[in-house]
Amino acid sequence: MALVLVLASALSSLWLSRWQALVACSLAVMGFNYSFVPPRGTLSVDLQADVLLLGTLLLVGGMVSVLTTRQRELLARERSHLERLEQAQAWGDALREADDPATCAPALQSLLAQITDAPASLWLAPSPGDEATEGHLWGPATAVQQEGLRHCAQAAQALGPDTGRFEQQSHTYLPLRGRARGLGAARVDLAAGPQTAPLRQHAQALCDQMGLALERAAALRSASAAREAAQVHALRNTLLAAIAHDHRTPLASILGAASSLLAQDDRLSAGQRQRLANTIVDEAAQLTRMTDNTLQLARLDSPGLVLHRDWESVEEIVGAVLARVRGRRPGRVVTVAIAPDLPLLRCDAVLMAQMLENLIDNALRHGDGTPVDIVAERRDTRVALTVGDHGPGVPPALQTRIFDLFYRAQGGRGAGVGLALCQAIARVHGGRLAYRDRPGGGALFEYTWTAEPAP
């Protein structure tokens, strides 16, 4: 009978807390005394042996209870420790997977709320160079609490109950610590007392993971920004040098001709004067085209580009460009073959004309004086506009580079802007510009696009 009692007290300690179990055990021993130990019906004990028995029962029952509950507590602590480890690991994985750790902030906020079983809020400091902004806040926070968050992040030290700083605060503030500085802070609801210490440590560990990730991301960002800036700087220098260099050549001709007209006026024949004046006009026109190309290229590369697309006739664009080219190179042979009934082309006519003019100029310049042929024809669902010459063509090794900005043919004049611009114009129109060797010798530039039905 006494053993049943011991068993019951052991079992009860599986559910009850240590003190409850001890009280239950004492009550059970008293009940046993009352019911079974003579004289029955009273709590008094007659025999010394019974006193010993009851004492032993009480002792054994109490010990069983204490041991069982201690075991339970150890188990629970172990379990929560494991849980926290897993939580920290999962949190670390989530941070690694995120492109920008800042996007994990709401997850951290809810994680903190979950482990403390109370609302939490989180504040991320503005990134360096962006100090004018307020930073980002997740969750509720009064003005005082926001001040607390800011202070905590700045000092990179926890504050609140049991932290040694601002202990009168009702909430605990935990910094998101990086290696060098605090990148933000979290406000959690943690009571004072030794039992919350592990929980605070856990919360701080989660916050620090976030802090380190934020710091790493910021470092990566600033490194890539610096790299980009260096590239932009190098490109800009190349660009400025190339433009300036290319503009010097026509400028030299203009200055030469104009100064000759000024200084040698009385010794020049009428024919010579005319030739010099022509040089000035031609070179100025060349300079204008180069400037137009550069400006247009800059425009095409700028964000928010608006194309003035309309239905255009290929024949018209070719005609308009040819009139201009013939005007300045009257001696050169340019043949045109445009297939009848070509579909209209939806494009920005000014750009398309500029592309064609560059291609024709290019062929006239590098074609060794051979005739230039312009052909427009249908190819199944596509339309092709080609400009070809019978000159030496482009050596295979250079064919991939001719569309590069500022690549210049040997002895070539004019910026490498021309073909780069053509390529950009083709790109914004969704067409394709390619170089091909011409069967029988010569260079062939081919712009193709998908025929669209006109409305």
Add this chain to the structure above:
Amino acid sequence: MILTVLLVEDDRELRATLRESLALEGYRVLAAASLADARAQFAQPAHRDTIDVVLLDLGLPDGSGESFLAELRAVRPIPVIVISAHHTDDPKVRLLDAGADDYLVKPFSLPELFARVRAALRRRGTRVEPALTHYEGEGLVVDLKAHSVRLHGSSVHLTPTEFNLLARLVRHAGQVVTHRQLLADVWGAEFVEHTHYLRLYMGQLRAKLEEEPAQPRRLLTETGVGYRLVDPGG
């Protein structure tokens, strides 16, 4: 009779060059460096009635020329030629649609400028020539009153739409006519976006009136702006 040009251009060098060469061509030149300046010139009673053509730069320090164009037109139908600094993205087409007569893109040559001024004056029926109902140039003879079109002496048959299109260009011979103006005047105001009509009919017109339609000598394309019937006076 001396014709007067109001030149509105803010760049001093260009203003001086244009002023001198226009004077050499026999025009009297009034110069202005800003819109305010131009308004002041125009407000003078002595100038108001004598200005025959306005050259208006669009890149002025005190605004675009749109309001000034309207003010000029409110007084008298003075021809206005706009001078623009860009090929694209600027108010030049808007001003042409609003009634400016022609345009030049910087940099331009002086013979181009003189041709534009002559064409603008002719169309307005100023003291140079009466307004155009008759066109004769490059072997093409068009008589709008008689409804006849002849090319190198032989009669050319045009459909009514083709004829209307040609007539619109003849009335402004030598001057640009914008896509929008052509569509509105030939097809109607609700068709101003139907540029493909224009391409189609212009192609047909060129097939009938040009020896080589791909290399037109009479019906010229002003890329991105409109069309121009070549100036019969050269």
